[in-house]
Amino acid sequence: MFHYKSTDLEKLPSRYRANLINSCTGYKSVNLLATKSNQGNTNLAIFNSVVHIGSNPAMLGFISRPLTVPRHTYRNIREHNLFTVNQVNKHIFEKAHHTSAKYDEKISEFDKTNLTEEYLDDFDAPYVKESAIKLGCEYVSEYKIEENGCLLIIGAIKHIYLNSDIVAEDGWVKLDDVDTMSSVGLDGYALPKIIDRLSYAKPDENINSLWNES
Ligand SMILES: Cc1cc2nc3c(=O)[nH]c(=O)nc-3n(C[C@H](O)[C@H](O)[C@H](O)COP(=O)(O)O)c2cc1C
Numbered sequence: 001m002f003h004y005k006s007t008d009l010e011k012l013p014s015r016y017r018a019n020l021i022n023s024c025t026g027y028k029s030v031n032l033l034a035t036k037s038n039q040g041n042t043n044l045a046i047f048n049s050v051v052h053i054g055s056n057p058a059m060l061g062f063i064s065r066p067l068t069v070p071r072h073t074y075r076n077i078r079e080h081n082l083f084t085v086n087q088v089n090k091h092i093f094e095k096a097h098h099t100s101a102k103y104d105e106k107i108s109e110f111d112k113t114n115l116t117e118e119y120l121d122d123f124d125a126p127y128v129k130e131s132a133i134k135l136g137c138e139y140v141s142e143y144k145i146e147e148n149g150c151l152l153i154i155g156a157i158k159h160i161y162l163n164s165d166i167v168a169e170d171g172w173v174k175l176d177d178v179d180t181m182s183s184v185g186l187d188g189y190a191l192p193k194i195i196d197r198l199s200y201a202k203p204d205e206n207i208n209s210l211w212n213e214s
Contacts, residue, residue: 023185027192030183032086032096032115033062034126035076037105042117042126043072044099044109048183050085058157059140060085066149072105074151081139082124083155086131090179093189100186123159132178133162172197 009017028048035043049063062085064074077083088096095113103109110117116129120136127134137155144151166174175194182190197210 019185023188027182027184027190030088030093030096030181030189031062032088032099032128032131033073034084034086034110034117034128035073035082036080036125037072037076038079041106042108042110043076043105044113044115044126044128045073046088046096046099047073048186053154059154060135060137060157061152061154063145064151064153067151068149070105074153077139077153080125083137083139084123084125084127085135085137085155086128087133087175087178088181088189089130089132090181090191092128092130093181097187097189120161121159127161132166133160133173133175133180135160 004012004020009021012020029050030046030048031050033045033047033050037043047062051061053059053061064071067074073083092115095115098113099109099115101109101112103112109115110126117126118129120127120134123136125136127136135157136159138158140154140156142151142153162173163178166177168174176192179191182192184190196212199208199210201207
């Protein structure tokens with residue numbers, strides 16, 4: 001068995017260390033963030049750091065790498081205040097991966113990948129038409145992670161679009177019905193399958209399957 005202490009991690013080659021640290025915390029959500037600059041240029045980029053922040057009010061967050069080089073997603077969000085979060089599915093994951101390439105700010109990754117810009121209900125940021133679950137968000141705030149210069153960006157969820165067939169009676173979303181992907185590190189993609197839903201955990205009570213209630 002490998003055992004790395006923090007002092008060992010410091011000595012690892014940087015690519016190996018990045019792969020190890022990025023993948024050992026498990027599967028991550030994988031989304032395309034779409035934005036528009038004040039000049040009207042659209043931008044699309046893959047992110048695996050989108051997290052739930054809270055449901056009342058509905059908010060999400062994502063991590064942006066340090067601003068040591070131009071970050072088009074971040075800059076557009078600060079200019080325009082809006083962004084969309086579009087889930088990656090198995091039909092588009094290669095195109096989604098391609099959006100991580102460093103294109104010039106005037107070049108839209110929508111054009112380079114043939115993913116389709118879609119505008120819904122007067123929201124002035126593009127959604128990804130090929131994505132089955134899309135959220136329209138408004139910038140709320142950001143927090144700098146002092147230890148490494150990354151930023152946690154917080155967005156308010158203003159719109160959610162998804163087919164009613166994939167929403168259970170209690171609001172839970174059947175992600176596997178639309179082949180939602182997850183990622184491992186920065187280059188692995190997986191297709192998760194839900195195996196059960198479980199009852200709310202209470203001290204000293206048995207956990208039951210919600211799908212096989214008797
Ligand atoms: C699977 C995957 C996940 C990524 N997740 C993030 C992320 O969470 N935060 C980030 O800043 N960059 C992430 N990246 C890198 C960005 O996609 C990449 O830097 C992209 O060029 C950013 O585009 P932008 O400058 O147009 O915003 C990820 C790349 C891949 C392949």
